[in-house]
Amino acid sequence: MRFTPDRVISETKVQPGYECCTVLSGTVQLQLGERTILVSEGQAAEFSTMTPHAIAAYEGPVEILTIFDHDGERAHLPGHRHPQ
Numbered sequence: 001m002r003f004t005p006d007r008v009i010s011e012t013k014v015q016p017g018y019e020c021c022t023v024l025s026g027t028v029q030l031q032l033g034e035r036t037i038l039v040s041e042g043q044a045a046e047f048s049t050m051t052p053h054a055i056a057a058y059e060g061p062v063e064i065l066t067i068f069d070h071d072g073e074r075a076h077l078p079g080h081r082h083p084q
Contacts, residue, residue: 001064003028003057012052018069020046021055026062030055 012031021028022044030037030045031054038058039045047053055064 001055001066002061003055003064004061005057005059007056009054009056012054014052015049017049018046019049019053019066020044021064021066024063024065026060027058028055028062028064029058 009029009031012033021039023039023041025041027041028039028045030039030047032047032051033053037045
């Protein structure tokens, strides 16, 4: 996935599942609940997607490799909405 700094985090999201991501280039701003974590190139993060979360670029474009479990994959497909 690629993000640019103009992608603004409007709100965090929650869905069943689990996510693991590795930053290939740049720095990611990962919002997990009340915490904001900066994840730099070469670092990884993994978390339950039941934690309110959002990912954005920090001070420049970012590229990440993300692995979702089955529930996480469905939540990120275009047009798919998880029941609240």
